[in-house]
Amino acid sequence: MVFTLLLAVQVAAAALALFASRFVKRYFDSYRIYQKIKHYPGPRSESLLLGNRELPSRPDRHNVFIEWNNKYGSVLRRRFADTHILQVTDPAIIAEALRNKDLDKQPLSKALNYFAGPHSLPTLLTSGSNERWKASRKAAATAFSTANMRAQFPNIRLACSQLIEVLKGMGPNEVVDMDNALCRESLDVIGRVGFGVDMGATHSLRDTDKSGEAMEATAGALLEADRRMNDPIRKYLFWRQDVRAGTAVTKRFHSIMQRLVDGMRKQRPEESSIAAHLLDIQDPETGKPITDERLLPEVSTLFMAGFETTGHTAAWVVYTVSQHPQVEAKIVEELKSLDLLATPEQPQPRPIQWDDVPKLTYLTAVIKETMRIYPAAGGASMRRSKTGKDVVLGGGKLVVPAGVALHMPITAVHHNEAIWENAKAFIPERFLEEGAEDAKGVPKVGGRQPQRFVPFTQGARDCVGQTLARLNLSTTLAQLFGSFSFRLAEEMGGPEGVRAAEMTSITLSCTKGMKMHAIARVPS
Numbered sequence: 001m002v003f004t005l006l007l008a009v010q011v012a013a014a015a016l017a018l019f020a021s022r023f024v025k026r027y028f029d030s031y032r033i034y035q036k037i038k039h040y041p042g043p044r045s046e047s048l049l050l051g052n053r054e055l056p057s058r059p060d061r062h063n064v065f066i067e068w069n070n071k072y073g074s075v076l077r078r079r080f081a082d083t084h085i086l087q088v089t090d091p092a093i094i095a096e097a098l099r100n101k102d103l104d105k106q107p108l109s110k111a112l113n114y115f116a117g118p119h120s121l122p123t124l125l126t127s128g129s130n131e132r133w134k135a136s137r138k139a140a141a142t143a144f145s146t147a148n149m150r151a152q153f154p155n156i157r158l159a160c161s162q163l164i165e166v167l168k169g170m171g172p173n174e175v176v177d178m179d180n181a182l183c184r185e186s187l188d189v190i191g192r193v194g195f196g197v198d199m200g201a202t203h204s205l206r207d208t209d210k211s212g213e214a215m216e217a218t219a220g221a222l223l224e225a226d227r228r229m230n231d232p233i234r235k236y237l238f239w240r241q242d243v244r245a246g247t248a249v250t251k252r253f254h255s256i257m258q259r260l261v262d263g264m265r266k267q268r269p270e271e272s273s274i275a276a277h278l279l280d281i282q283d284p285e286t287g288k289p290i291t292d293e294r295l296l297p298e299v300s301t302l303f304m305a306g307f308e309t310t311g312h313t314a315a316w317v318v319y320t321v322s323q324h325p326q327v328e329a330k331i332v333e334e335l336k337s338l339d340l341l342a343t344p345e346q347p348q349p350r351p352i353q354w355d356d357v358p359k360l361t362y363l364t365a366v367i368k369e370t371m372r373i374y375p376a377a378g379g380a381s382m383r384r385s386k387t388g389k390d391v392v393l394g395g396g397k398l399v400v401p402a403g404v405a406l407h408m409p410i411t412a413v414h415h416n417e418a419i420w421e422n423a424k425a426f427i428p429e430r431f432l433e434e435g436a437e438d439a440k441g442v443p444k445v446g447g448r449q450p451q452r453f454v455p456f457t458q459g460a461r462d463c464v465g466q467t468l469a470r471l472n473l474s475t476t477l478a479q480l481f482g483s484f485s486f487r488l489a490e491e492m493g494g495p496e497g498v499r500a501a502e503m504t505s506i507t508l509s510c511t512k513g514m515k516m517h518a519i520a521r522v523p524s
């Protein structure tokens with residue numbers, strides 16, 4: 001008995017010593033890195049041990065990135081625990097960094113791997129730039145080709161037509177959360193375009209409705225992933241009711257994804273669908289198609305990456321247009337010229353066609369200006385040295401030591417007063433000018449003018465689904481504005497209320513949703 005007790009004490013002491021030595025080593029390494037970057041300016045740490053510990057859980061962190069950029073300039077340092085982060089908003093350095101092969105994407109957090117599949121395997125589409133990522137990226141890039149998007153265009157239009165019918169049934173006095181509605185619509189678009197399946201999210205906008213199951217499960221699982229990212233011990237607190245509910249909703253999401261995978265296996269999907277291309281992914285190690293265990297997280301990743309990003313963006317557009325009547329008037333004029341506007345003579349506008357999309361010049365400028373101010377994935381783009389060596393950028397202007405995370409927050413780039421005139425103002429017309437997306441006056445990188453408008457970032461790891469995102473936004477918003485005018489509901493508290501409720505979790509949205517009145521242009 002005494003011997004067992006002594007052994008247990010010794011094992012515990014050894015474990016503690018190991019933990020303490022690892023802890024000390026991590027902070028010692030961190031201090032050595034600090035010596036290399038301490039000449040950059042940056043905010044003071046709130047905690048000796050945890051650094052700028054409040055930032056990751058602040059819902060307004062996108063605005064903090066902007067504030068720090070204005071205060072400390074286009075290269076600054078900050079720290080979270082033993083990780084040093086260099087925040088960069090200089091377009092030339094960003095352009096170079098995103099094309100530098102020695103810098104690799106930071107893998108997804110474990111919480112997002114847990115969201116993606118029951119086995120918590122790292123997803124191929126978002127992992128480091130290895131052979132497996134290449135195989136998956138190639139399949140996804142082909143799936144999102146212009147030819148496939150053209151073939152799938154009727155499916156995009158259909159999801160929005162369904163939403164329009166539901167909105168018409170609600171009438172102008174009812175308050176509708178357009179953020180929720182547009183996230184549902186984007187979920188249905190991915191379901192139809194990707195997998196030939198109606199997820200049923202836009203059949204009704206009521207949460208309690210059975211048709212809202214896919215929406216409730218996807219949004220709920222993503223919220224649980226976000227909570228686990230901000231609180232690493234949350235997953236161990238299994239006795240808490242909210243944690244158990246989060247686990248249950250994630251399981252429901254996984255079973256919906258599993259049904260999609262089963263469907264793909266049972267019947268070969270349409271050649272232009274995303275599913276057909278995912279089935280073609282070959283595992284470079286075995287030379288065989290990837291297993292279901294690997295396929296399911298790829299399917300989930302497309303929903304995770306595509307549904308709230310597109311839905312929130314569309315909701316921000318509806319909001320910004322509701323605040324600028326002169327902008328709405330110009331959209332109306334454009335839609336009228338294309339015969340896409342509901343009028344008393346033609347209460348049902350002509351269905352939008354593929355060839356109409358490039359003609360939506362002004363609406364596209366409005367979408368871009370909204371994405372500049374409210375980039376849905378504004379906190380994205382984290383890179384690290386993958387060679388174990390320091391990476392030199394901008395001819396020595398920036399050295400990224402191995403072990404340091406290079407963060408290029410899109411929100412701060414899009415609000416950088418040094419490259420945007422009147423950055424705070426909503427001026428869609430700026431995107432009508434030739435070369436509006438270029439950072440003029442900034443030196444060229446590899447013979448190309450660096451970009452200042454980067455909602456999907458750039459380089460080999462940019463957004464693989466951006467063709468679908470752009471097409472969905474133009475098609476959906478043209479149809480919505482063709483049939484409705486939107487007014488912000490009183491309960492949102494006006495623009496100040498919206499501003500105060502801006503929230504960055506995985507994506508940028510508004511904690512209150514986006515409650516609006518949808519007023520039909522031609523009352524039925």
Ligand code: HEM
Nearest residue numbers: 305306309310313376377380381456457461463464465469
């Ligand atoms: C307005 C909508 C969207 C925005 C603003 C957006 C933004 C982004 C950004 C900024 C990244 C790069 C992050 C980084 O550099 O670390 C990214 C990556 C990605 N996006 Fe999107 N996205 C949108 C819609 C979509 C859609 C519709 C899909 C697919 C259905 C999608 C799939 C992906 C995937 C798979 C990646 C990872 C690519 C890789 O690492 O190789 N996104 N997105």
